Amino acid sequence: MGEVLRRYWMPALLSEEMPEADCAPVRVRLLGEDLIAFRDTDGRIGVLDRFCPHRRVDLFFGRNEECGLRCVYHGWKFDVSGNVLDMPAEPANSPMRDEVKIKSYPAMEWGGLIWVYMGDPDHMPDRPPELEWGLVPSTHRNIQKRLQENNYAQGVEGGIDSSHVGILHSLLSPREPGRGFRERQQAIDPRLSFLAQDTAPKFFVRPSDYGMLIGARRKASEEEFYWRITQFLAPFYTMIAPRSPEGPIAGHAWVPIDDYNTWTFTMYWSPDRPLREFEGLDSAKVNVPVLDDGSFKPVHNRSNNYGIDRAMQRDKNSTGIIGIGLQDSAIQETMGPIVDRSREMLGSGDAAIVAWRKLMLALADELESTGKLHQPLQPEIYRVRSAGIVLPRGVDFADGARERMTVA
The missing domain is CATH 3.90.380 (Naphthalene 1,2-dioxygenase Alpha Subunit; Chain A, domain 1)
Incomplete structure (x- = not known):
């Protein structure tokens, strides 16, 4: 049944839980997965794995700034799509920056709610159900x-x-x-x-x-x-x-x-x-x-x-x-x-x-x-x-x- 549910856009948060750009990240749990949601500097919404892939630190404590969420332990920073933007504790030429990606899910704001899609990307609907x-x-x-x-x-x-x-x-x-x-x-x-x-x-x-x-x-x-x-x-x-x-x-x-x-x-x-x-x-x-x-x-x-x-x-x-x-x-x-x-x-x-x-x-x-x-x-x-x-x-x-x- 979980695979059925993942084919639908799902309400995850009230819009008011993330009221403005660079506000505090919010813990989210859906379908048994622990996630973190944030609204970046440009107002885009990211929903990522709650734990940094480096040392599994809880990103709830992260810094939401400059269009990304930064882990406060070693500074790894991720954009709303899960791409690594910065690794200050690694050499500048480290291949890890291109190799590492944190799990992310598409998200959008509609009708007073933040919605998340957790299913197969090839079957993602264009928009949530028009209730x-x-x-x-x-x-x-x-x-x-x-x-x-x-x-x-x-x-x-x-x-x-x-x-x-x-x-x-x-x-x-x-x-x-x-x-x-x-x-x-x-x-x-x-x-x-x-x-x-x-x-x-x-x-x-x-x-x-x-x-x-x-x-x-x-x-x-x-x-x-x-x-x-x-x-x-x-x-x-x-x-x-x-x-x-x-x-x-x-x-x-x-x-x-x-x-x-x-x-x-x-x-x-x-x-x-x-x-x-x-x-x-x-x-x-x-x-x-x-x-x-x-x-x-x-x-x-x-x-x-x-x-x-x-x-x-x-x-x-x-x-x-x-x-x-x-x-x-x-x-x-x-x-x-x-x-x-x-x-x-x-x-x-x-x-x-x-x-x-x-x-x-x-x-x-x-x-x-x-x-x-x-x-x-x-x-x-x-x-x-x-x-x-x-x-x-x-x-x-x-x-x-x-x-x-x-x-x-």
Whole structure:
């Protein structure tokens, strides 16, 4: 599966982590590799092996200056392509300068993120997938990042699992005699009461050029269904249905650090207007607070039980944990870093999960048998949206929501 992932441009850093030329280098770990990223004097981005090939010194401590990153031990200096620019401890005529090259990966900045390509150079796409949050003005998007200590698959599967939304993320009405948990459940938004009223949606999964279109159908009235339509976009992107037609859209990138850890990028965006115009969508309110040590580890995490408040759990929400993102992290991490799926007992609400696993295995088979993957080379096919919509019974969800799911 690692070879599949390497055929795609992958989000690695927020642009703000390297805000200017010659700023401090940043440690990066992706697909089990320890790397160092830097923005050189001309603004170009380099992503190199984190350890100098001379004596394996950590280049995090290097000097970023004069269009290169210099190891502070013996002064070896590298450009963004991994070429040696200087070896001050070697004779001027040493052949090593031309012979030595540090491992490097192509990198680019797009849509508020730093992207890295770690695959076969002969199959490198011209640009990252054209997800809509990368196409809108910077004022129309908000991108956040946090560390999750679990395999990326657990994050993706949470992102396409619509059946948990009305349960895990539900609010509770005040306690009253004779009213149990299910009677007290309320949707996180009063406009989406269908999520709490119908907690067993019927799933419809359609294959697409970019991955999968997933429709979760709930009863809205005797004549209508509420469709929560989510997108899976290969290899690890998910999109969440907006709470209202005019509201912002949200999505995730679940980027593998290694087998046991994931960078979770969360994107909020509006195609039409700046996010500041939406009440409650300033970064302080939507963000999962993270530690300020550069780790992006949530302040509330496994070590402190995610800040669970049992009184809150009894009286206000189903988990006692504040925030949808942190509720998801708590569930996904405490499954264990990698889950033994042979011990699962899947039900009808897991149709999208089963389809996703088959899709990823099919991509691995496609790459092994043909040496190619079609999706990375067609970034334009990622121009889609998710949707939440009430439709008359008998109307196909993909047809009824087509206009809302199309990016101009």
